[in-house]
Structure formats: structure tokens, C-alpha cells
Amino acid sequence: MAVEVLVVATSSLGDRSYLASDGTVSIVVDPQRDIDRIMCLAGAKGVRITHVVETHLHNDYVSGGLELARLTGARYLVAADDEVEFDRAPAVDGDTVPVSASMRLRVIATPGHTFHHLSYVLDEAGDGGWQPVGVFTGGSLLFGTTGRTDLLGEQHAHELAHQQHASARRLADLLPDGAEVWPTHGFGSFCTASQSDAPESTIGREKRANPVLRLAADEFVTETLAGLDAYPAYYAHMGVANLAGPAPVDLTPVTRADAAELRRRIAAGQWVVDLRHRKAYAASHLAGTVGLGLDGPMSTWLGWLIDWGAPITLLAETAEQVADAQRELVRVGIDRPAAQATGDAEQWAAEPGQLRVLRRADFPALAAARAGNTPEGLPAPDVVLDVRMTNEWRAGHVEGAVHVPLPDLPKRLADVPEGAVWVHCGSGYRATVAASLLANAGREVVVIDDRFGRAGAAGVTMSGNA
Known part of the structure; x- marks a missing residue:
């Protein structure tokens, strides 16, 4: 069977994880924290996860790699130069990682998004020997852009932008035009220097379309740094969590709050978040709540707006919507909401005067x-x-x-x-x-x-x- 690469998209954060398999064993690249999605996909395909790899220590989400490796017994590849607080298989530039008789990885140092960023070339065995199928580029070479270079501090942005340029050129020189490009970021993620311009790509396409492969280094650095905007405040907590080794997630239902409890939490100045669509929120909502619908990037904006660690109560029409919100929130390190309530606005109000309309x-x-x-x-x-x-x-x-x-x-x-x-x-x-x-x-x-x-x-x- 030919090597198959499946995308596991997390559209709310603008990221992708990957499951690459030969029909028997598989590799997982940059898994999100809610690893049940990956495990279900591997189970549906009937493949065993033998390797979990990180392209870099992520700044925009809490990784599920450590827990996935623990549960599956897979080798967990993380850059050797990243000083993490857990056991892993240290990966360095030039390593070749055998996966199966038909599949292997080659480790390529591609600093720029972070200092120790790695890309992984996926090779497939054929009649003529090993052939590159594509490359998992993380936050390095993206579709029509690159990963931003200021997440480790403004003082490093210029140096990392130069490294980003060199890394992208290295990948373009190393791989054939037909090789697939599989980035982690670029689909709305604030980790990108600009937004992706396509849903899929190859090295050849990037040579034609990507500024990093068309501009000289100094011009690319100037253009990239000038285009950077603010990024979510919660990013400050993601790298710390990923260095330490994230704890397993708990997605069980949280405590239910009645109308009196909701009123108490609002009076205390806590964040009570209404997850309904903004049109439903505008028609009638509980005064003192914040409208952050599940139809948009709720976790990104909530994580950016709150004081980190503040208690959060979730309001939704159904328990399934609360569960969806919990899943989104654990990805950015907000592990357990303080309470939840379901139904409609009238059920959440202790008295009619608590309801408000948004014009x-x-x-x-x-x-x-x-x-x-x-x-x-x-x-x-x-x-x-x-x-x-x-x-x-x-x-x-x-x-x-x-x-x-x-x-x-x-x-x-x-x-x-x-x-x-x-x-x-x-x-x-x-x-x-x-x-x-x-x-x-x-x-x-x-x-x-x-x-x-x-x-x-x-x-x-x-x-x-x-």
C-alpha cells in the first residue's frame, strides 16, 4: 500500500495535525491536545501509532504528543536542543528515522519560527529506492507564507526571520518540485506571518508563489517584520506548558449552575460566556454575559481576553455545545470551566429584569x-x-x-x-x-x-x- 497522509484539522485555531501510514503502522505529527481524534482515526484505519513527532514547541496550543506517546507506546521525537522536562527521543538535523519497510523520516533543522524548529521529510520505499513524498514543515514553509518569527520575543524576531528565509531555501533546494508541503500552521493561525493562500501545496508551487522563495533575505525580513500584528496573550502560557509536559485532559461534564448561581457569578465579575450564535445572543441574553459564539474562534478570543486562570462559566443551548467548547478550551490550556448551564436565556435568568437585548x-x-x-x-x-x-x-x-x-x-x-x-x-x-x-x-x-x-x-x- 502506498503511504497515505491524512489531515486532522483544528479550524478554530488554524492548525493541522497529520497521520501518515503505510496501512499497518503510522506517524503522528504535531497532535493537538485532544488526542482522541487521532486515536479514533488510527483505529478506523487499522494502523498502529509507532512514532509521534513535534516540529517545534508550540506557542498557540498545548500539545497532545506526550500523552499520545504514553498511551500508544510510540517513540516521541522532540528537538534535542529543546530543554524539556520529560523523556523523549531527541531529534537532530540529519537523523534518519526508520518507521517501517516502506516508510521513514528524515530530520531537517529549519530554525526561524523557533530556534530549534525541525521539519520531517517523509520518504517512501520504491523500486528505485527511497523517494521523498513530502515534508512536514510545522511553522517553517507554509502555503504562500511562513511562520511568524516574533513569538520568542521581539529581540529575536530579526535574527529568526533571517533563519526562516534560509530554512525555506534549504527545503526548496533539498526536495523535488513534486514533493508535498504539509504545514501545521497557516489556516487562520496567529502563528503565521500572513494567511495561507491555498488549501494544499508542493515545493514547486511554493517556489512560484511564496515570498520567502522569491525575495532576497533582507527584503524578506523587512517585509515579514513589517506585516506582523499582535498575537494572543495566552501564547505566553503555551510554551511553558509544552516544555513541562502537558497533563492529560479531562473532558467530563462540569458542574451545572442554576439561575441563582449564574447571578452570583455575574455579580462577582466572573466571565460568563454565552456560546450561542450572535443573532440568538442579540435577541435575548443574560445581562453581564459575554457573547462568544461557537460558530467563530471562541477559544482564541476568550483566551486572549481573560486574565489567565479566571473562572469561566459556559452557557449553551445543549450539553453537546458545552462539550465542544470544553474541547476547544483545553487546546489552549483552559482545562476546567467553573460551571455550565444549558437551555435558553429565560431559563438562566433569576428574574425577567436580568434579560437584555443587543441592538x-x-x-x-x-x-x-x-x-x-x-x-x-x-x-x-x-x-x-x-x-x-x-x-x-x-x-x-x-x-x-x-x-x-x-x-x-x-x-x-x-x-x-x-x-x-x-x-x-x-x-x-x-x-x-x-x-x-x-x-x-x-x-x-x-x-x-x-x-x-x-x-x-x-x-x-x-x-x-x-
Whole structure:
């Protein structure tokens, strides 16, 4: 049987893990912490996991590699230069790792995303000997971009960007154009320097499309560093957890909270998170909650916004949705929510006065309101608040808007001018989060639940390149 490489996507974090097998044994690359997905896939394929490999110590999620290796008895390959606090098989540049008669790995040092980053070439045995099928590139060579180089500190970003350039060139020189490229990051992950431009790729395609293989080193470094934006605050805790060796996860149901308990937690200033879609949240929700729907990257934004270790209570329509949220949260090191409640907003309220509505609008409504024709039932916009990231703002924004990136908002609520606030982002998801934070602070708020790309065509006056 030919070697088969299967993708295990974690779209909420913009990452991929991989299961490569020859029909009998398999290799797992960069597994997420909820390893049951990988084990179920291996079981369905009828293959035994013999090797688990890490391309690098991850900054955007807690790894499941150590626990997967423990449960399966697989060899656990981690860079020899990473000073981890657990036993592993140290991997170094130039190593060849036999897996089976038809499959092997070659270890290639590709520093840049981290100092000790490794890539793994997957070779398959054929009539002419070993042939490279592809390369697991982690946070090195991605689809149309590379992994960002500032996660270990701004002071290292320039040096690592130069190393990233050299590493990508090394892979391109080492491998044939037809070799597949299998990155871990690049599908919405904040670990990338820019977003991926394709769902799959080869070395040949990257030679044509990827700036790292088209630009000279100095030009690539300048362009890469200039394009970097903020990354989630919880990243500071991921590397520490991965160095120490993550504990097994506990995805069993958490304690249920009744209406009185929810009121107590909200009164104490705790994070009570409503996981329903933003339209359901807007129609009716418990005052004092934050709307972070499961339809978006909930764990990324929640992990970025909270004070690390703060108790979190989850609200959802069903127990299955709470379970989905727990799974997403353990991936970023938020292991056990404090409590949960399911049902609808009316069941969560101890009294009717606790329920609140979030008013919604779109960009045509904003254009009309700015022209003096505010739609009925909405307050005139005294402030237009843009909560997108800095690079998005620089690319174009609503003229006269106030810019406070969503991650900064909890500590900058006082920076939002007085009056009724109309808040927008790129699609409505982040704007709903921001609107709930503003409403909890006593502000009159309208969420613009619309795509930012429609603003100009709707008649909203724009600044910049929008």
C-alpha cells in the first residue's frame, strides 16, 4: 500500500495535525491536545501509532504528543536542543528515522519560527529506492507564507526571520518540485506571518508563489517584520506548558449552575460566556454575559481576553455545545470551566429584569444614520468603534471611527468616547464580543453585524485603502 497522509484539522485555531501510514503502522505529527481524534482515526484505519513527532514547541496550543506517546507506546521525537522536562527521543538535523519497510523520516533543522524548529521529510520505499513524498514543515514553509518569527520575543524576531528565509531555501533546494508541503500552521493561525493562500501545496508551487522563495533575505525580513500584528496573550502560557509536559485532559461534564448561581457569578465579575450564535445572543441574553459564539474562534478570543486562570462559566443551548467548547478550551490550556448551564436565556435568568437585548444594524443603516436618517429604534451613532486588528485598520477604515483592537478593549473601555457606540469588526463576530463588553460597562451600544467589505458600497465614507 502506498503511504497515505491524512489531515486532522483544528479550524478554530488554524492548525493541522497529520497521520501518515503505510496501512499497518503510522506517524503522528504535531497532535493537538485532544488526542482522541487521532486515536479514533488510527483505529478506523487499522494502523498502529509507532512514532509521534513535534516540529517545534508550540506557542498557540498545548500539545497532545506526550500523552499520545504514553498511551500508544510510540517513540516521541522532540528537538534535542529543546530543554524539556520529560523523556523523549531527541531529534537532530540529519537523523534518519526508520518507521517501517516502506516508510521513514528524515530530520531537517529549519530554525526561524523557533530556534530549534525541525521539519520531517517523509520518504517512501520504491523500486528505485527511497523517494521523498513530502515534508512536514510545522511553522517553517507554509502555503504562500511562513511562520511568524516574533513569538520568542521581539529581540529575536530579526535574527529568526533571517533563519526562516534560509530554512525555506534549504527545503526548496533539498526536495523535488513534486514533493508535498504539509504545514501545521497557516489556516487562520496567529502563528503565521500572513494567511495561507491555498488549501494544499508542493515545493514547486511554493517556489512560484511564496515570498520567502522569491525575495532576497533582507527584503524578506523587512517585509515579514513589517506585516506582523499582535498575537494572543495566552501564547505566553503555551510554551511553558509544552516544555513541562502537558497533563492529560479531562473532558467530563462540569458542574451545572442554576439561575441563582449564574447571578452570583455575574455579580462577582466572573466571565460568563454565552456560546450561542450572535443573532440568538442579540435577541435575548443574560445581562453581564459575554457573547462568544461557537460558530467563530471562541477559544482564541476568550483566551486572549481573560486574565489567565479566571473562572469561566459556559452557557449553551445543549450539553453537546458545552462539550465542544470544553474541547476547544483545553487546546489552549483552559482545562476546567467553573460551571455550565444549558437551555435558553429565560431559563438562566433569576428574574425577567436580568434579560437584555443587543441592538443590531448593518453598514447601510450606519450610512443612513450618519446622513441624519437614523433607523427607527436605534440611537444616533455618537461613536463608531472599530475593534479589528491594527493591520486591518491600516488597510482601510470608516472615516472618523475610533480604533480599539478587541484584545485591548477590556482595559481600554474608558478610551471609548461618551455617547451611543456603534461597533463593527470584519464580519460581526468580534463586534458582538465588544458590544457585550461595552453593554456590561453600562454603555448604549449597537452592533454592526455586517461584513466590512460592504461598508464603502453601502455609502459609508472610508479612509485609507478601503
